[in-house]
Amino acid sequence: MIDKTIFAVIGFLVWGMVAMISNVLAGPPDLSPDIKRMVKSATPLPGTPEVDIAMPLANPENVRRVMRIVPESRWNELFPLRNKGYTYEEFLKAVAKYPALCNEKAPGVKEDLDQVCAMELVTIFGHMTQESSLNSTPQDLPNKEPNWKQGLYHLHEMNCSNEKPGCDYTGAGCAPGSWQNDAWPCVEGKKYFGRGAKQLTYNYNYGPFSKTMFGDVNVLLKDPDRVANEPWLAISSAMWFYMNPQSPKPSIHDIVVGFWKLNEHDLAANIPLGFGATINVINGCVECRGETEKPEAKNRMAYYVEFAKAFGVDPGDNIGCAGMKDFPANGAGSVDIYWERDWSNQGKCKLVGYQTSYTLLFEQDYEACVIHHFGKE
Numbered sequence: 258m259i260d261k262t263i264f265a266v267i268g269f270l271v272w273g274m275v276a277m278i279s280n281v282l283a284g285p286p287d288l289s290p291d292i293k294r295m296v297k298s299a300t301p302l303p304g305t306p307e308v309d310i311a312m313p314l315a316n317p318e319n320v321r322r323v324m325r326i327v328p329e330s331r332w333n334e335l336f337p338l339r340n341k342g343y344t345y346e347e348f349l350k351a352v353a354k355y356p357a358l359c360n361e362k363a364p365g366v367k368e369d370l371d372q373v374c375a376m377e378l379v380t381i382f383g384h385m386t387q388e389s390s391l392n393s394t395p396q397d398l399p400n401k402e403p404n405w406k407q408g409l410y411h412l413h414e415m416n417c418s419n420e421k422p423g424c425d426y427t428g429a430g431c432a433p434g435s436w437q438n439d440a441w442p443c444v445e446g447k448k449y450f451g452r453g454a455k456q457l458t459y460n461y462n463y464g465p466f467s468k469t470m471f472g473d474v475n476v477l478l479k480d481p482d483r484v485a486n487e488p489w490l491a492i493s494s495a496m497w498f499y500m501n502p503q504s505p506k507p508s509i510h511d512i513v514v515g516f517w518k519l520n521e522h523d524l525a526a527n528i529p530l531g532f533g534a535t536i537n538v539i540n541g542c543v544e545c546r547g548e549t550e551k552p553e554a555k556n557r558m559a560y561y562v563e564f565a566k567a568f569g570v571d572p573g574d575n576i577g578c579a580g581m582k583d584f585p586a587n588g589a590g591s592v593d594i595y596w597e598r599d600w601s602n603q604g605k606c607k608l609v610g611y612q613t614s615y616t617l618l619f620e621q622d623y624e625a626c627v628i629h630h631f632g633k634e
Contacts, residue, residue: 298357306353319360339409342488363515383561405563414451440614452484455495507590531575545578596626
């Protein structure tokens with residue numbers, strides 16, 4: 258006779274498996290309108306968009322708007338020293354990848370969409386120039402281009418390669434057994450130094466960007482040089498970082514177009530609304546701590562102001578970031594967009610505000626979270 262205990266154990270296991278499968282099939286819980294909007298804004302189109310420079314009206318609305326504000330002649334004027342890989346067409350394709358880019362604003366923002374788009378481009382160009390500039394003394398150049406017009410010169414971080422020592426960008430993110438390395442596994446012999454218009458760094462940026470572009474974190478972790486060698490990826494990496502929220506950090510897009518409504522905790526961390534907050538998103542731990550502006554932040558500020566002048570937009574207040582702290586866990590940018598194991602519910606994941614391997618930005622991540630923590634059926 259089979260012991261009743263065995264039946265109890267089998268029953269419990271079956272119940273757990275049924276609960277896990279039902280929760281996977283049920284999917285994630287309903288989301289608030291604000292989070293739905295955030296996810297929609299940060300979600301790119303699949304594949305590689307096509308654009309038609311010769312027929313602007315054939316393009317999506319946000320691309321048409323960008324073409325009006327920055328025609329190809331102006332692109333050439335603003336980036337006269339750019340690497341030949343940074344073409345106008347690839348720039349427009351990167352814009353088309355994100356339909357919300359240059360195509361939305363928060364309620365209450367008085368500027369029209371063209372003005373908001375101009376501010377988005379001014380912000381993007383200011384940061385791209387800091388990351389990829391030749392940064393040479395104008396008097397040493399044949400045409401004496403000012404520093405703010407020396408952007409998009411570099412495709413990868415200077416003096417870095419997979420073969421040379423240094424430029425490892427590994428640290429805790431590549432530590433064996435760390436959750437970051439489990440999620441975005443570093444590949445031996447590959448280095449995740451700066452590449453592309455944003456100078457993408459570290460496995461925890463290459464992996465999510467790879468997943469966004471290819472549906473697979475490993476594509477660019479195995480071959481990070483593609484971000485520098487393929488113009489489409491070189492420019493798209495900057496747009497991905499600009500549009501992507503990283504709670505407790507808001508997306509730079511949400512800061513610029515007015516969706517980030519800072520609260521008392523942000524103010525206590527000395528993070529007011531302005532261009533300085535976008536510096537804090539990108540590289541705050543290096544450029545924004547301390548009582549005085551760091552050289553890198555000063556460069557970003559100077560480029561941003563010059564682009565603002567060129568586009569005829571008001572740069573606003575609070576363009577520096579000296580004295581800012583980390584974005585707080587209870588700040589306005591802290592939003593539950595990551596999936597984590599729900600310890601109170603067998604076979605279910607819940608949303609949290611701290612970073613995990615799974616996010617609302619990928620539809621399949623809820624099921625992946627459940628399977629990771631509770632196993633396959």
